Amino acid sequence: MAASTEQSQGSSFLGKHQFLVYRLFSLSGFIPVGAFVVVHLATNASILAGPEAFQSRVDMIHGLGPLLPIVEWLFIFLPMIFHASIGFVIISGGLPNVGSYPYVGNVRYTLQRATGMIAFAFILWHIIQLHWMGAALGGGAFDPHRASSSAATAIAPMLVGILYAIGIVSVVFHFSNGLWTLGITWGLWTSSAAMQRASWACLVIGLTLGTLGLGALVAMRAVDVEQAKSIEERMEQMHRDNSVEKTFLPTSKQGA
Amino acid sequence: MIGVSTKNAASGDAISNKNQSAKDRKSTERVVHVRVLRQDGPGQASYWERHEIPYELNMNVISILQRIAQKSCTQDGRPVPPVAWDCNCLEEVCGSCTMVVNGRTRMACTSLVDALLVEDAQEIELRPMSKFPVVRDLVVDRRRVFHALKRVQAWIPIDGSFDQGPGPRISPDEQQDAYPLSTCMSCGCCLEACPQYTKIEIVKRPEETVEELGIRREAAFHREFMGAHAISQAMLFNNHPTGRMNAEERLSSLTSQGGIQMCGNAQNCVAVCPKSIPLTRSIARAGRAATVWAIKKLFDR
Ligand code: SF4
Numbered sequence: 001m002a003a004s005t006e007q008s009q010g011s012s013f014l015g016k017h018q019f020l021v022y023r024l025f026s027l028s029g030f031i032p033v034g035a036f037v038v039v040h041l042a043t044n045a046s047i048l049a050g051p052e053a054f055q056s057r058v059d060m061i062h063g064l065g066p067l068l069p070i071v072e073w074l075f076i077f078l079p080m081i082f083h084a085s086i087g088f089v090i091i092s093g094g095l096p097n098v099g100s101y102p103y104v105g106n107v108r109y110t111l112q113r114a115t116g117m118i119a120f121a122f123i124l125w126h127i128i129q130l131h132w133m134g135a136a137l138g139g140g141a142f143d144p145h146r147a148s149s150s151a152a153t154a155i156a157p158m159l160v161g162i163l164y165a166i167g168i169v170s171v172v173f174h175f176s177n178g179l180w181t182l183g184i185t186w187g188l189w190t191s192s193a194a195m196q197r198a199s200w201a202c203l204v205i206g207l208t209l210g211t212l213g214l215g216a217l218v219a220m221r222a223v224d225v226e227q228a229k230s231i232e233e234r235m236e237q238m239h240r241d242n243s244v245e246k247t248f249l250p251t252s253k254q255g256a
Numbered sequence: 257m258i259g260v261s262t263k264n265a266a267s268g269d270a271i272s273n274k275n276q277s278a279k280d281r282k283s284t285e286r287v288v289h290v291r292v293l294r295q296d297g298p299g300q301a302s303y304w305e306r307h308e309i310p311y312e313l314n315m316n317v318i319s320i321l322q323r324i325a326q327k328s329c330t331q332d333g334r335p336v337p338p339v340a341w342d343c344n345c346l347e348e349v350c351g352s353c354t355m356v357v358n359g360r361t362r363m364a365c366t367s368l369v370d371a372l373l374v375e376d377a378q379e380i381e382l383r384p385m386s387k388f389p390v391v392r393d394l395v396v397d398r399r400r401v402f403h404a405l406k407r408v409q410a411w412i413p414i415d416g417s418f419d420q421g422p423g424p425r426i427s428p429d430e431q432q433d434a435y436p437l438s439t440c441m442s443c444g445c446c447l448e449a450c451p452q453y454t455k456i457e458i459v460k461r462p463e464e465t466v467e468e469l470g471i472r473r474e475a476a477f478h479r480e481f482m483g484a485h486a487i488s489q490a491m492l493f494n495n496h497p498t499g500r501m502n503a504e505e506r507l508s509s510l511t512s513q514g515g516i517q518m519c520g521n522a523q524n525c526v527a528v529c530p531k532s533i534p535l536t537r538s539i540a541r542a543g544r545a546a547t548v549w550a551i552k553k554l555f556d557r
């Protein structure tokens with residue numbers, strides 16, 4: 001036999017670089033994808049402070065102007081596509097067996113895969129429904145200048161609300177449980193006691209994010225659309241008045 | 257004690273359906289019902305077979321199989337060849353008698369019938385391991401388990417037979433840490449229960465020589481997950497003062513295709529290991545070592 005470290009002949013690209021690819025997969029779930037999810041949920045949670053607070057957060061983000069799509073693709077969409085593609089490769093290679101081995105770790109393993117797939121479907125739908133790119137597919141309902149009112153209208157139907165709740169819970173579980181497995185994968189927590197502590201920490205993170213996410217969902221669906229519209233109109237007017245000097249503020253064509 | 261058909265009828269209505277049939281058999285002596293998943297040879301279809309043997313005190317699954325071999329006929333009296341199985345030490349150190357008993361992978365020699373009947377009073381179910389090719393009945397081909405140990409060089413090379421003097425001292429703490437890992441018996445329970453470890457069965461092509469078949473099989477083993485036991489053994493030797501001298505080679509294997517990255521952290525391995533080896537600790541340590549090593553390699557290039 002040749003040296004045991006030697007690679008077998010004829011393995012695929014993914015096979016040859018499996019370690020690197022899987023580690024990048026693990027990392028991408030935390031940075032940038034996970035980090036984005038946290039920021040996104042926190043931003044959405046500002047609706048708890050009212051349409052005005054939410055609108056000003058959205059204005060801040062859209063203040064990036066033409067840079068925004070670049071940031072979106074580089075730090076959100078492309079890493080998400082990468083994470084999801086490798087995720088599907090991983091899922092297809094596994095053979096869940098919670099039926100025979102109903103241990104907590106195994107349930108989490110299975111849920112991690114299930115929530116990953118739910119999260120993928122949910123995020124895809126969420127983007128089509130709200131992001132301007134989804135307009136071609138009958139979505140793209142979010143208007144950055146009418147942040148709360150457009151979002152609240154889009155998610156007003158009961159079914160949409162329920163599906164959003166499932167999606168948010170799946171995303172949050174996938175992120176916080178993934179954080180725990182990431183710590184094992186990279187060797188941050190190695191003893192079973194340390195894993196247990198990390199598990200509690202991840203639970204707290206998950207519950208916090210879940211509260212933020214569901215809280216935002218409930219608050220957004222409770223928004224008084226007419227009142228929000230008038231607030232948003234007033235804010236947009238204010239920005240227009242200021243935009244003579246501050247040219248980096250969003251121009252109205254972006255909302256289209 | 258529950259689990260014996262003559263007594264079951266008394267144990268109430270809740271499970272009366274099955275008990276009824278047990279009672280109908282009118283067995284006066286205590287019997288144990290066994291269901292075995294049999295297979296006559298590699299690649300052939302498997303089939304279930306029922307056996308009934310007299311209960312004895314302190315039986316284990318091996319003694320059940322011995323009684324089945326003695327009787328060599330099924331529950332309904334049909335003569336059959338004895339069920340084939342593997343065993344050797346009979347004290348949970350050789351690792352050869354692994355099978356799936358009542359749906360869970362474990363050692364046949366330490367699976368006591370009384371305990372199994374507490375799990376399921378009606379019958380004991382025996383299946384071969386599902387992650388390895390069946391040779392016959394409960395005997396499987398476990399060479400992939402050993403191939404993985406070769407992959408990670410789970411040994412310390414010696415360069416000659418001359419006396420090299422005493423080795424480096426190992427602190428009691430290190431000994432404590434290493435000892436559990438050294439009890440691994442390559443039984444493969446950790447692999448059977450692992451959702452990331454999937455079966456490889458290479459079937460001989462008609463035009464192929466045995467040698468070519470072997471090469472093809474090794475290549476397949478090399479591509480797929482090595483498993484928790486091999487990761488743990490690599491850590492055992494990498495943390496040994498002499499074994500450490502080959503640490504780089506082992507890390508290189510651990511990070512090759514089918515290495516630690518294939519682990520999905522389900523942690524079934526540690527839950528089913530008969531020797532209670534802290535496998536997830538080994539896996540996390542291997543992950544940490546690989547992280548450090550990969551970064552070092554990146555900057556030292
Ligand atoms: S680690 Fe445990 S379960 Fe795995 S082969 Fe060794 S003794 Fe068996």
Ligand code: SF4
Binds near residue numbers: 451
């Ligand atoms: S922790 Fe890894 S090696 Fe152990 S059962 Fe889970 S996936 Fe398999």
Ligand code: FES
Binds near residue numbers: 342343345347349350
């Ligand atoms: S016969 Fe050796 S472990 Fe069971």
